[in-house]
Amino acid sequence: MAFFSMISILLGFVISSFIFIFFFKKLLSFSRKNMSEVSTLPSVPVVPGFPVIGNLLQLKEKKPHKTFTRWSEIYGPIYSIKMGSSSLIVLNSTETAKEAMVTRFSSISTRKLSNALTVLTCDKSMVATSDYDDFHKLVKRCLLNGLLGANAQKRKRHYRDALIENVSSKLHAHARDHPQEPVNFRAIFEHELFGVALKQAFGKDVESIYVKELGVTLSKDEIFKVLVHDMMEGAIDVDWRDFFPYLKWIPNKSFEARIQQKHKRRLAVMNALIQDRLKQNGSESDDDCYLNFLMSEAKTLTKEQIAILVWETIIETADTTLVTTEWAIYELAKHPSVQDRLCKEIQNVCGGEKFKEEQLSQVPYLNGVFHETLRKYSPAPLVPIRYAHEDTQIGGYHVPAGSEIAINIYGCNMDKKRWERPEDWWPERFLDDGKYETSDLHKTMAFGAGKRVCAGALQASLMAGIAIGRLVQEFEWKLRDGEEENVDTYGLTSQKLYPLMAIINPRRS
Numbered sequence: 001m002a003f004f005s006m007i008s009i010l011l012g013f014v015i016s017s018f019i020f021i022f023f024f025k026k027l028l029s030f031s032r033k034n035m036s037e038v039s040t041l042p043s044v045p046v047v048p049g050f051p052v053i054g055n056l057l058q059l060k061e062k063k064p065h066k067t068f069t070r071w072s073e074i075y076g077p078i079y080s081i082k083m084g085s086s087s088l089i090v091l092n093s094t095e096t097a098k099e100a101m102v103t104r105f106s107s108i109s110t111r112k113l114s115n116a117l118t119v120l121t122c123d124k125s126m127v128a129t130s131d132y133d134d135f136h137k138l139v140k141r142c143l144l145n146g147l148l149g150a151n152a153q154k155r156k157r158h159y160r161d162a163l164i165e166n167v168s169s170k171l172h173a174h175a176r177d178h179p180q181e182p183v184n185f186r187a188i189f190e191h192e193l194f195g196v197a198l199k200q201a202f203g204k205d206v207e208s209i210y211v212k213e214l215g216v217t218l219s220k221d222e223i224f225k226v227l228v229h230d231m232m233e234g235a236i237d238v239d240w241r242d243f244f245p246y247l248k249w250i251p252n253k254s255f256e257a258r259i260q261q262k263h264k265r266r267l268a269v270m271n272a273l274i275q276d277r278l279k280q281n282g283s284e285s286d287d288d289c290y291l292n293f294l295m296s297e298a299k300t301l302t303k304e305q306i307a308i309l310v311w312e313t314i315i316e317t318a319d320t321t322l323v324t325t326e327w328a329i330y331e332l333a334k335h336p337s338v339q340d341r342l343c344k345e346i347q348n349v350c351g352g353e354k355f356k357e358e359q360l361s362q363v364p365y366l367n368g369v370f371h372e373t374l375r376k377y378s379p380a381p382l383v384p385i386r387y388a389h390e391d392t393q394i395g396g397y398h399v400p401a402g403s404e405i406a407i408n409i410y411g412c413n414m415d416k417k418r419w420e421r422p423e424d425w426w427p428e429r430f431l432d433d434g435k436y437e438t439s440d441l442h443k444t445m446a447f448g449a450g451k452r453v454c455a456g457a458l459q460a461s462l463m464a465g466i467a468i469g470r471l472v473q474e475f476e477w478k479l480r481d482g483e484e485e486n487v488d489t490y491g492l493t494s495q496k497l498y499p500l501m502a503i504i505n506p507r508r509s
């Protein structure tokens with residue numbers, strides 16, 4: 001018996017070894033074939049530049065997404081440029097962008113940061129700038145469960161309601177006290193939005209804070225400057241060593257001093273706000289907040305990582321939603337017929353009552369206004385640069401390991417082959433007239449796609465949607481004389497260069 005079972009064990013072992021070797025060989029030949037397929041593909045077309053500096057001089061206008069879009073008309077949807085000694089592959093069509101973000105994600109999931117961003121993100125300690133690793137998965141899960149996912153957003157509903165009530169009453173006060181005088185929309189909306197960002201982070205709005213490390217008391221506007229404005233400015237600060245990494249041993253003292261100063265002031269203010277909040281824990285004003293959530297759910301994080309992760313929610317809340325809402329109101333004020341149609345749609349849905357978040361699914365025209373604004377003014381025109389850590393392919397071209405990849409969302413949304421009259425702001429293009437479906441609303445890819453898709457898309461859609469709806473329901477908007485010309489944007493983002501100045505008239509109902 002024992003002999004026969006020995007034989008059958010041996011036979012089993014031999015057969016399974018054959019099966020294993022057979023499949024292993026198949027696997028090897030399959031991956032070799034795949035690798036050879038990738039490397040026999042043509043190289044990405046190159047935009048001609050100069051020796052040593054490459055295309056740097058052609059990018060000096062500081063709006064690379066616009067230059068990249070112009071080049072795509074000459075060199076096609078995918079091309080490569082030289083920024084000093086580093087090469088950058090630029091993607092300008094929805095097909096190539098989706099391929100990079102979804103199909104080839106596993107080869108292109110890491111981030112490439114500039115020297116400024118390496119300091120300001122504390123070496124990739126933010127969700128948005130981390131590589132796709134265990135740290136990223138942990139902190140993204142915390143962000144969704146604690147703040148930005150559907151359930152967390154339900155719990156934060158009162159913050160959004162307060163935001164729109166405060167903005168509305170400030171605008172009514174302006175219309176009453178200074179009728180026919182233009183109102184600075186940004187000043188009001190930005191202040192309230194920053195208040196929501198602080199409430200989400202620390203459970204309360206903050207009017208001022210004593211910052212021990214700096215020895216000063218800062219007002220809310222000064223806190224905004226340190227945590228948001230200076231950081232946005234720092235994020236686009238250029239260090240020439242980014243383009244010539246082999247010269248990184250040469251000091252660039254003025255750049256380093258500027259970035260370090262911004263970074264240290266930001267950490268000092270965050271530490272003061274965190275200490276202030278921790279003192280309150282257990283007291284009667286103990287509102288749920290992201291800081292407490294993070295501290296209880298992710299005990300392996302360092303103090304500095306917690307400060308950066310909480311700060312991340314503040315800067316992300318305070319910026320892109322403002323950019324979208326301000327451009328939407330600008331376009332509505334410029335197009336009275338669109339404004340009237342939107343106002344009627346809202347009236348049909350809520351009669352004399354105030355427009356509410358629950359009604360957002362019943363107003364397709366408002367959705368069209370929101371998505372058309374995201375298309376024309378993509379708030380994140382370039383997705384943070386990705387890095388191919390292994391050989392891959394995009395658009396039928398070979399992309400070697402080590403390539404840096406820029407996804408030009410603005411370029412995708414200005415593509416004449418995909419969008420009729422892309423320069424026009426035209427919400428009707430999203431209406432269901434047999435041509436577009438609801439899923440087409442996400443054709444803009446304004447929130448990215450795939451595993452790194454924007455974590456704040458729900459919050460941004462709710463806040464901007466309700467704000468646009470209520471502001472049009474309550475006021476008639478007109479542009480101040482000359483305002484139509486103010487369409488320039490600020491630096492690398494699509495923030496309006498000059499704040500929107502509009503004349504508002506409260507509607508009678």
Ligand code: HEM
Pocket residue numbers: 101127128129140143148313316317320321324374378379380383384445446447448449451452453454455456457459460
């Ligand atoms: C209209 C508003 C917004 C737009 C257009 C937008 C757009 C984007 C884009 C294009 C990305 C990059 C996706 C990628 O790398 O593939 C992104 C990532 C991200 N966004 Fe947003 N965003 C908006 C609002 C927000 C808000 C309000 C928050 C948070 C409060 C937020 C949090 C994030 C985070 C955490 C990521 C990183 C996700 C990851 O890497 O897994 N965003 N966003």
